[in-house]
Amino acid sequence: MKHVKALAIKFISSLVLLSIILGLFFDMAFSNIFLITLVLGVTAYLIGDMLILPRTNNTVATIADFGLAFVIIWLMSENLTYGDNHLLMSLISAVGVALFEYMFHRYLANNILPNKQQQTGTRQANTLQYQTEASKELTPVRPDVRTSEEDKNQQ
Numbered sequence: 001m002k003h004v005k006a007l008a009i010k011f012i013s014s015l016v017l018l019s020i021i022l023g024l025f026f027d028m029a030f031s032n033i034f035l036i037t038l039v040l041g042v043t044a045y046l047i048g049d050m051l052i053l054p055r056t057n058n059t060v061a062t063i064a065d066f067g068l069a070f071v072i073i074w075l076m077s078e079n080l081t082y083g084d085n086h087l088l089m090s091l092i093s094a095v096g097v098a099l100f101e102y103m104f105h106r107y108l109a110n111n112i113l114p115n116k117q118q119q120t121g122t123r124q125a126n127t128l129q130y131q132t133e134a135s136k137e138l139t140p141v142r143p144d145v146r147t148s149e150e151d152k153n154q155q
Helices: 002-025 030-055 058-080 086-111 116-120 148-154
Strands: none
Touching: 002 030, 002 058, 002 086, 030 058, 030 086, 058 086
């Protein structure tokens, strides 16, 4: 049920966003916007939100969603509508979708995706803690090894 709610939020928000960008600014028909939103929403949810986001971070998933949105919007608008500005239309729409996806990924991480700390039962540190060893001398000196200065002093 959590995934249905998240998918509905994603679909409605993307539909409103793409209706504003594609419908008002580029005069695309609502039926085409609805179809693009449906394909983009399901594809981006499965690939970007369920596969990429849990394995990486928000930035990587947002970049992947930007590329996916650009390709899907460009291919579908090229095949569904007539016009010559499909590349610019797709680029502007993909930027808008990527900005929305950044916020949506935060919602998913907090409410939908399982917490890694709860799965393992331990706290995972975000930073690695390294220790360094320091010593007074750079090289060890053994009594049976003489340097050239010691040889000169003994002669």
